[in-house]
Amino acid sequence: MNNTTVPPIETHLKSIQTLIQTAKFNEAIAQSKALQQQVTEQQHHIELWYLMAIAQRYGKEFTQALTSINALLELDALHSRASQEQGYTYLALNKATQAKLSFEKAVQLNPSLVGSWHELIQLYRQYGQQEQVQKAANHLERLKKLPPALLAVTELMHEGKLLKAEQICRHFLQNNKRHVDGMCLLAEIGMELKVYDDAEFLLASALELSPNHIHARSQYLNLLIRLGKYKAAEQQVEILLVTQPDNLSYKIAKANTLTGLGKIAQAITLFEQAIAQDDKIPGFYLQLGHALKAQGDIKKAVAAYQKAYQLNPSYGDAFWSLANTKTYRFSDEEITKMQRQRTDENLAIADKVQLHFATGKAFEDREDYQRAFQAYQQGNDLQHASNGFDINKIEQQVAEQIKYCTHELFELRRNLGLNSPDPIFIVGLPRAGSTLLEQILASHSQVDGTMELHNILGLASRLRGRESNKKEQENQQESQYPKNLAEINPTYFKRFGQQFIDETRVYREQAPLFIDKMPNNFLHIGLIKLILPNAKIIDARRQPMACCFSGFKQLFAEGQDFSYRLEDIGRYYQAYLKLMAHWQQVLPGFILTVNHEDVVDDLEKQVRRILDFCGLNFEQSCVDFHKTKRTIKTPSSEQVRQPIYKSATEQWRHFEPYLAPLKKVLNIE
Template identity: 50%
Template sequence: MKDIKYALQSGNTDKAISLCQQALESLINDEQQIEILYMLAVAQRVKGAISEASKTVDKLIPLAPENARAHQERAYLYLQVEDKINATKAFVKASKLNPALLSSWQQLIHLFTEVGQTAGQNNAIKQVQYLSSLPNEIRGARDLMYEGKLALADTVCRRFLQSHKHHAEAMLLLAEIGIQLKLYHEAEFLLESCVEIHPTFTTARAEFVNLLSKLGKFSQAKQQAEILLGKHADSHPFLAAKASAMVGIGEIEDAIKIYQYILNARNDLPGIQLLLGHAYKANGDIKQAIAAYQQAYKIRPSFGDAYWSLANTKTYQFSEQELELMQDQLSKIELDHDDKVHIQFALAKTYEDNKQFEKAFSFYQYGNSAKNQRIHYSQGKLSEQISAQKSVFNLNFFSTHENLGNPDPAPIFIVGLPRAGSTLLEQILASHSMVDGTMELHNILGLAARLSSNKSGYPKVVNDIDHDYFARFGKQFIEETQTYRQGAPFFIDKMPNNFMHIGLIKAILPNAKIIDARREPIACCFSGYKQLFAEGQEFSYNLDNLAHYYQSYQSLMDHWDSVLPGFVLRVQHEDVIEDLETQVRRLLDFCQLPFETSCLQFYKTKRAIKTPSSEQVRQPINANAREQWKNFESFLTPLTKVFDPS
């Protein structure tokens, strides 16, 4: 690699080409092959071998469709043959994938100027001015981040901050890197500090709003969005950010008005139409949601999330024209990765509904594989986390930490795996006059993340902290979640991933109730495999990972039963379907609530629901989905060999 780069820098293109060709003949990994093909294309173009360079780029882009420099190289080749239209498209693609590519923006200034595209020209000028204003180290680190070299970008950024403490752009960039690495607590601290030190730094505050919403801190997100709107009152992005936060805290009608206000000013914004559709869906207005989703893809036919959102209503049936449109989008080489994944999941759902199961599974497989390639989920890491929970939260821990937490009995946690029936249980309980339904709250996960920043790490740190902290943490949970409640004495937190933190919950909220929503493993795992989640649940995009995750979850729940007998109520989804009243009475007895008929008529309860099952729980109970997996049984060997070896 070093020899090739040196030859290129020295202008010895023949030697660079020869070295590249030799390297490609040897056994190299995909990452090396991509880099060598890129350098070969550059060397060939610089030499003037345009046809050969074009063939090299044609090999490169299918291998690395999201590689910004590959598209930039294609753009330069188009310029060589005076194809300025395609050159512009390729430079736009490159700059979208990597907004730190200064040379692409510089070329776009000239290309947009020639054709009189003032808006594009002004945007390119703005980007060039911004990138040129950055210190070289930060511009380089931003480039590395967009190229996916997060560890190196993090190192460069931290080194710069050592000698330029509190540099605004460096703090922002380090937070962005942290978000990509899922170090959300650190990123939140950085952004909060950044906007305190640099209160007029709009970009950092906007990023802070987005992160707060991602973390489920919608009240804080709304407050920060209002600060932005104080100086940019009619900014559509900031208005949309505020509306999104309002949906999160249940102010859906007002959020819908904001989205409509934006669309009245500009009706060509597919992203706003999508958000409007989500708001309508959460509010139970499925017809309006469908209309908004349809309008979104009509504005941008490649908008995969619009098609998936239609499919994800679980009731929508695509027309033949829509199916042809989706297939046509998939055939386009320039289709973005996320759009492709969304369309593949939408088509899979459609073909399953049409009982074309083999075709449906192929699209589920394509979509999951593409999603999984970008996640790098680790079974080993999960196993370590499970073992750590068992090791720390043992019988001795609970005997020495009994009743230290906040005694408030209000919280009811519903835990388990996604697609295990937790939304149904939530809807049943939320139909009771003494229970508020909320949503999947992030507070327990956030506390675990904060504890993880201690040098001992979480969960080990719980053995070291002062006993007074447990009551303090419990009180903080009650206070922070108050905004999601409507005044009932009890409320629900249905974050499924909280099953990992039942020990922590018991320590800080000893009188909380925990309900384990359990579903037959193959049905549960395959339902998760079919679902394209908006955030998290990285294990769900691979059948082997799903099987391992379910087994790990079972193992940890068995541990909680052994060290906290009676603290968790297990509710089997299949039992709820077969005998609703018996299971409802079990639930209410466990939560120490009097029986109310409204819990049997849960589908009549009007409330905002943001999960994929929102429309299903607005209908009377049925067993339609119970054995859907059997239509795909021949494809589910990674699940059947573990859970149904017969």
């Protein structure tokens, strides 16, 4: 009987590495080629091409080394070390221009590659790019100051190995509790993993330890903007501007903060000042365009977006922003540009996704529905592949809400929350007509429109807890929340309600009532009832096919990861219906369901019904909602500035031949 076992692939790879380290390059190449014939997994092929390229370069087989690198990059175009190795090989061939481009791509993909920065400094000197020399030298100096463990963490992060990076970083911080750079890195990993509470706590703690740490404060500022905590962000950016008054990125951050606070005119002035300082940065024009769009100046917004793509023809966000006005129509020339750019293999994934969605909108406007769907599908496939969304987790969350948010819970914990009647929550699915309902209500003299506020989601995240987030990722076990709603200290509910009112005050004006239109809050209606028992909940509902397909062709900024597969969006809609039926059962009278089609068919009747539910007198301005001047930051902003129209309700039918997977999940014949 033969007891010999085949050594694992890792053993072979280490053997090849040892051959390279002992200058046995021909043997390393031979072993790599032999192993290529045996392995089947793509990752193993990538590792072998990489080792072979290194051995070939050291063995002065430069042409063969480039062939190996190209084979690797075909399998993984974002392999940063492959680009670095390509740069070394071009240097050996005295091809300085190609080497510079390769090293630049390497550090763009992974800014912690010390070797690439070393070479770039020399190449920038050679080309007389003194400003670039200084930037590269500054970055290299920062990297060299990092302890080896943290340098390894940065490399792992940029290679997408986040959980491994987190493990090493946490271990390092256990032995170096006051290491601010380590805290900043762990916060960055937290942001990537969307564990925002952890990241916020780490950065606030880092700044307490080191108030003059510019990088920590910049990171904290960016996180606060991402979380929509604009008042806190404004305080941070003012501190940074005191230390660096001419820093353009801080001026732009301040303008974004002002946009978030609804101070659009001030924001636009700041964007224009930044552009006057440097008119070659496409992102400045893009963000100016967003502010102008929110203000309702669509003509100037379009001009700003066009300027952004003129400066950078592959800037997907500029083209998508034009499409996302919903009223812009692309020219033949623009469609040709988008078609050309989206097939560029070297284009960043984000740009490619945005160009696919923009192209889909362009073809849809021209009634070329087959090509429109094809483009939407390509954009959705790419986005889904990169976001790692799992619909099972949403279905589990819904099951847990139904299991624990019972009649008994609401009886047991009745009247513990804050009695404030101020908030009106509009919930449901995105693209279900919530912006229209918000515009109707915000046209009333007693109601302030705000935006999609993250506060309830943030509270739910805190109640869920960090450890259970990890468990959910690994084992699909039940999380602490909502089970803990029956267990936590009764005094917390009023405190949570007060905290919500206090934190959202900055988005309000003088009206007694205000709107939070975060659609995902439908998952947390039980929590809302417990902390704000006198709040109003409006469920914005739309016919399933129209709603789901409208979501499928929308590229969201963040937070709607379910919308990039037809099966996922159908299952999400079904889960939403199931949970809303549960809320209606256990909280009778707490929620008003408003069907979008009913609003379109008889606007005044539905306006009166909504106002009655909110305890408000009828005002004609709510029927004439399109005349209301206010800041609107959602994709539907231009649509709700026009009188109501019926054409959108049946748009999905043009795409019906391609929607069989969605119909199947929704049980529609």
